[in-house]
Structures are given as C-alpha cells and as structure tokens.
Amino acid sequence: MPAMVEEVRAAAEAGAAGPHFLVVTYPAQGHINPARHLARRLLRATGARVTISTAASAFRKMFPGDEEGAAAGECHRDAAGVWYVPYSDGYDAGFDRAVHDHTHYMSQVRVVGSRTLGAVLERLRAAGRPVTLVVYTLLLSWVADVARGHGVPAALYWIQPATVLAAYLHFFRGTDGVDRAIAAAGGDPMATVRVPGLPPLRIRDLPSFIANTSEDDPYAFVADMFRELVDMLGREDSPSVLTNTFDAMEPEAVASLREHGVDIVPVGPVLSFLDEAPGAGCVSVAKNGGNDLFKQDGTGYLEWLDAQAPGSVVYISFGSLSMMSKRQIEEVARGMAASGRPFLWVLREDNRSSEGAGDAASLGGERGMVVEWCDQVRVLSHPAVGCFVTHCGWNSTLESVACGVPTVGVPQWTDQGTNAWLVERLGAGVRAAVSDKDGVLEADELRRCLDFATSEMVRAKAAVWREKAHASAAEGGSSERNLRAFVGKQLGGGN
Structure with missing residues (x-):
C-alpha cells in the first residue's frame, strides 16, 4: 500500500503530526493476538506510529522484567516496531477467576480504565505523539466515550465472525421477531431459526450468550455488554466496524450488516504471517512468537x-x-x-x-x-x-x-x-x-x-480456502483494499 505510506511521509515533511493509531484491547490472549496482528498490519500498511494499550497485568506478562515501566505507564516497543503502553483496570496484579467476581471486574475496568486510558491519551499528546484514531476490541465499548471525550475518533475492531455480530444485532433489535423465535425454541440445540439475511442456523450455531440465557450464569453480564454495543452502533450514523474476516468467507453476514446500517469493513484474516514477504512461510519468530501471556x-x-x-x-x-x-x-x-x-x-x-x-x-x-x-x-x-x-x-x-x-x-x-x-x-x-x-x-x-x-475431500476443501484467505489479505486482495479505503478516510484522503 505505497500510497498511504507516501501520505504519511508527506504529512511529516510538512511538519504536521503524523497519524498515530492506538489499539486498545482486553487483557486476554484471545483479544491481544488479533489486536497485535492488526497493529502490525497498520504499521506495514501506513508507516505510521501504532501503539497497543492493554491492562497492566497483561503488559507485565508480555514484557517480564519491565515492572517499573508497567507501574509508570511507560511505552515499550516490540521487535516488529509496535509500541505498547499499559492502562490500569483496577486489577494490576491480575484477575483470578477462581477468586474474583467477573461482574465487579467489568464495572471496575470501566471506571478505572476510563480514567487511566484518558491519562494515556493525555501523555501521548503531551509527548508530541497525539493519537489520531483509537481502535478498540470487544467488551470495551467505554473506550469510544473516552476517545471522543479527548477529541479523538474511535472505531470498533470486531474480533469474532461477522455472522456473530449480525446475530447479536438482529437479536437485540428484535429484527423480524428473531429474539422471540430463539426464545420459543426453548433451548433445543437442533431447532432451526432464521436470522435476517443469514442461512438457516440451529440454536447450537448461535452465540451462547443469546442461545442459552440463564440467570445463574456467571457470564450473563456479557450479553448485556453486547446489547450495549449494539445500542451504541444504533446511535451512530453508518458506524464503521473493522472485522477480522474476509468477503468470501461470510458474504451473507456482511451484506446483512450493511443493509441494517453497519459499515462493516472486512480486513481479515488479520494474521501477521500473511503480511510477510512471499516465500517467508508462517514461521517468523519476530512477528509471531514472543510477548504472549503464556510461556512457550x-x-x-x-x-x-x-x-x-x-x-x-x-x-x-x-x-x-x-x-x-x-x-x-x-x-x-x-x-x-x-x-x-x-x-x-x-x-x-x-x-x-x-x-x-x-x-x-x-x-x-x-x-x-x-x-x-x-x-x-x-x-x-x-x-x-x-x-x-x-x-x-x-x-x-x-x-x-x-x-x-x-x-x-x-x-x-x-x-x-x-x-x-x-x-x-x-x-x-x-x-x-x-x-x-x-x-x-x-x-x-x-x-x-x-x-x-x-479425508481427501476435506483436505482439498481446506487447501482451496487457504488460497482464498491468502488472496484476500495479499496486496490488491479484498481485505487489503478494504483496509486501504478505511485508512485513507482516517488520513483525510477519502476512498
């Protein structure tokens, strides 16, 4: 994507502050991985500064030995050139699911995280590196309010399938009575329901937070958080949502979301090894290994x-x-x-x-x-x-x-x-x-x-989809074009 890199360089030569993307993520490995891959793709695509912010407890595990940096909220740079800075979620020693209460944690992360992430934005601005776009992952809808309170636009990075987002959207909005149909199924996993615009799904194929609602479920609060997210999307005019999928994989879900007012932007598969030079394979230690929450x-x-x-x-x-x-x-x-x-x-x-x-x-x-x-x-x-x-x-x-x-x-x-x-x-x-x-x-x-x-049949299908995934992420592919258009808007260059 050389055009975007040139725009960044032109801004720098003109003395303007260059673009700075801040990717804010929940402190779990399954959230940090796609955030890290997106950060590296943005870095490669634009040459801009890209920073990831996650909770201090995760930061300490990713960069062991940098306890003072985590406590002071200092930045750390990884081998790929992405910067990291912690925010506090009120659980700096880490969340222990055997001891701590999830509902209390999520209320704390909203209150404490809003304050400390705001401080991160202020520090970066004072240091001459103001954030120009905040991108946030699941369970962190409060981040959008923090960003806008500091005059910075924000965009959701949906790290689940577009089909799941469509299911939540239509369930919580009650589109065509789909919420009543799911309730009428009575939890029968094999009962078929129709979600607008999607192929027929069974109850077992739906996200568990809407398929199996139980008042004594310790994770019931998550459904409320997804409802809040759907409500927030409804308050925006054609909100842009980056999605870790690609057009060929979920065409019906992408079309359904767009039809119902969500500007879905498939940019996947967002995987660092797909961005390496041809012939490099999937084995780059610098871009795929290291900085995990678990020791290999x-x-x-x-x-x-x-x-x-x-x-x-x-x-x-x-x-x-x-x-x-x-x-x-x-x-x-x-x-x-x-x-x-x-x-x-x-x-x-x-x-x-x-x-x-x-x-x-x-x-x-x-x-x-x-x-x-x-x-x-x-x-x-x-x-x-x-x-x-x-x-x-x-x-x-x-x-x-x-x-x-x-x-x-x-x-x-x-x-x-x-x-x-x-x-x-x-x-x-x-x-x-x-x-x-x-x-x-x-x-x-x-x-x-x-x-x-x-079997040979399944192996052959898997090989076909491997090629489609690579083609979508390659230069000129559907996801690459989608990301280029999205970033072009953020740089003020239109489509």
Missing part, C-alpha cells in the same frame, strides 16, 4: 514435528481459556491412543493438574507429545500437521483456514458454535458430537471425526 514450552516440539511424516500429526488445543475436565482429558487420550495417529497436545498446567488429571495424558501412548503452550501458527504451518482438534476460537479458526489445516471442532461457548458452523459450511472440517450429559467429546467420536477431517 521448551521441550522441542518443533524438532519432534520435523521427525514426523507429512500430514500425519493431529494437533490438539482448546485455547487459552477453555477448561478440560478429567473425563475429557481421559477421552481425548483414549481416542488418540486407539487412533494410532501421532499427536501434539497443548494441555495447559491449570488443565493438567485439575481434578487429579495430571497423568491422564500418558494414556495417549508413545505416539504423542504433550506441551503446556506453543507457537500455534508455526505448528499449523508445519508440513507434518494434518488435522487440528480445536475449541473453535475465532483466532484458531482463522489460523487453521489460512494454513489449510482441516479441523475437528469442539465448541464450548461464546462464538465457538458459530465458528464451527462456518467451518462446516466451508467444507474444511467437521463439528464433533459431544455427550448430552456433560458435553464431553468421547473417544469413539473423536476417532470418527479424525477419519472424516483427514
């Missing part, structure tokens, strides 16, 4: 993958938040042992030690390797990996599509059911059936899904 396992998993046959390894990971019961761990281990397939399994320490399940992974036999955390993109792009058993978080879903790896989806909550539905629509994977009793994926079902996902 140092047990040589990449060398282990190098010794495996092409397309033979099953990669298993349920993400950074999902909890696995002892029975789930045992069923996965039994299924993999019976399958005879080699596997790489990410089993976080909090899962491995839960309910006495610490030794369950050994049931997988000698063919498997278990690690606490890894560089997922490097794993998915490795030629030995032929299938991904996943919780279907949107980051993991996009990474599997962009790397051409078929998936076995085991969604648990939030947008994951919709993500699994999308992958099945693409033909690039299969959603596993789970036990009605406890939601566990059992060994025999895992084996059946592995056989299907690694």
Whole structure:
C-alpha cells in the first residue's frame, strides 16, 4: 500500500503530526493476538506510529522484567516496531477467576480504565505523539466515550465472525421477531431459526450468550455488554466496524450488516504471517512468537514435528481459556491412543493438574507429545500437521483456514458454535458430537471425526480456502483494499 505510506511521509515533511493509531484491547490472549496482528498490519500498511494499550497485568506478562515501566505507564516497543503502553483496570496484579467476581471486574475496568486510558491519551499528546484514531476490541465499548471525550475518533475492531455480530444485532433489535423465535425454541440445540439475511442456523450455531440465557450464569453480564454495543452502533450514523474476516468467507453476514446500517469493513484474516514477504512461510519468530501471556514450552516440539511424516500429526488445543475436565482429558487420550495417529497436545498446567488429571495424558501412548503452550501458527504451518482438534476460537479458526489445516471442532461457548458452523459450511472440517450429559467429546467420536477431517475431500476443501484467505489479505486482495479505503478516510484522503 505505497500510497498511504507516501501520505504519511508527506504529512511529516510538512511538519504536521503524523497519524498515530492506538489499539486498545482486553487483557486476554484471545483479544491481544488479533489486536497485535492488526497493529502490525497498520504499521506495514501506513508507516505510521501504532501503539497497543492493554491492562497492566497483561503488559507485565508480555514484557517480564519491565515492572517499573508497567507501574509508570511507560511505552515499550516490540521487535516488529509496535509500541505498547499499559492502562490500569483496577486489577494490576491480575484477575483470578477462581477468586474474583467477573461482574465487579467489568464495572471496575470501566471506571478505572476510563480514567487511566484518558491519562494515556493525555501523555501521548503531551509527548508530541497525539493519537489520531483509537481502535478498540470487544467488551470495551467505554473506550469510544473516552476517545471522543479527548477529541479523538474511535472505531470498533470486531474480533469474532461477522455472522456473530449480525446475530447479536438482529437479536437485540428484535429484527423480524428473531429474539422471540430463539426464545420459543426453548433451548433445543437442533431447532432451526432464521436470522435476517443469514442461512438457516440451529440454536447450537448461535452465540451462547443469546442461545442459552440463564440467570445463574456467571457470564450473563456479557450479553448485556453486547446489547450495549449494539445500542451504541444504533446511535451512530453508518458506524464503521473493522472485522477480522474476509468477503468470501461470510458474504451473507456482511451484506446483512450493511443493509441494517453497519459499515462493516472486512480486513481479515488479520494474521501477521500473511503480511510477510512471499516465500517467508508462517514461521517468523519476530512477528509471531514472543510477548504472549503464556510461556512457550521448551521441550522441542518443533524438532519432534520435523521427525514426523507429512500430514500425519493431529494437533490438539482448546485455547487459552477453555477448561478440560478429567473425563475429557481421559477421552481425548483414549481416542488418540486407539487412533494410532501421532499427536501434539497443548494441555495447559491449570488443565493438567485439575481434578487429579495430571497423568491422564500418558494414556495417549508413545505416539504423542504433550506441551503446556506453543507457537500455534508455526505448528499449523508445519508440513507434518494434518488435522487440528480445536475449541473453535475465532483466532484458531482463522489460523487453521489460512494454513489449510482441516479441523475437528469442539465448541464450548461464546462464538465457538458459530465458528464451527462456518467451518462446516466451508467444507474444511467437521463439528464433533459431544455427550448430552456433560458435553464431553468421547473417544469413539473423536476417532470418527479424525477419519472424516483427514479425508481427501476435506483436505482439498481446506487447501482451496487457504488460497482464498491468502488472496484476500495479499496486496490488491479484498481485505487489503478494504483496509486501504478505511485508512485513507482516517488520513483525510477519502476512498
């Protein structure tokens, strides 16, 4: 995108303050990753200054040893050239979901975060680096008010599928009575509902916060936050929403949102490895590794993958938040042992030690390797990996599509059911059936899904969608053009 870079340089030569994008994100790995990828793409696309702001607790984990910087609210620069600055959410020592109350946390982050993020904007302005656009991710709609209070425009960066945003929009607005239809389904997961503009969906395919509403759900407050977000979009004139998807993947959802007044801007897949030079592959340590909230396992998993046959390894990971019961761990281990397939399994320490399940992974036999955390993109792009058993978080879903790896989806909550539905629509994977009793994926079902996902038909579909994902993000692709038009507006250059 050389034209945008030239505009930035021209502004600098004229003595004007150059563009400065501030990307504000919730302090969770699944939010920080897409924020980081967007920041790096904006940096590459414009040459402007790009800063990420997240809570001090996450900042400390990303930059260990910089305790004083986190406490002082100082900036830190990563290897890719993106700056980071913390705000305080009132929980600087970190949020412990076993101890702390989620509802209280979200009220605190709004009050304390509004004040401290405002201070960040003031410091950057005083330092001669005023922010020209604030971009914020999910659960942080208060950020828009802070930005506008400081005279800075703000835009939402939607880090879930456009289909999920459309479902929330129509549910909370009651478009065509879809809210009543969902309520009438009575929680039947297989009941079909029609969301305006979208293909038929079952209740299980909808975001859990509208499909399974329960007053005693500790996360019920999240639905209120999405309702607030929909209300906020309704108060704006044609609000622009950056979305981590691409036109070919969700055409119906994009069209439905635009028809109902949301200027959706698909800019995905927003993944740093797609922005590297041709032939660089998916393995750049500088752009994909490091600065995670979890320490990567140092047990040589990449060398282990190098010794495996092409397309033979099953990669298993349920993400950074999902909890696995002892029975789930045992069923996965039994299924993999019976399958005879080699596997790489990410089993976080909090899962491995839960309910006495610490030794369950050994049931997988000698063919498997278990690690606490890894560089997922490097794993998915490795030629030995032929299938991904996943919780279907949107980051993991996009990474599997962009790397051409078929998936076995085991969604648990939030947008994951919709993500699994999308992958099945693409033909690039299969959603596993789970036990009605406890939601566990059992060994025999895992084996059946592995056989299907690694079939030639699914492999071929996954390869097709890999090419479409790469084409959308490449120079001249649909997402690249969309981002160029969006940034052009922010630079005052129109479309």
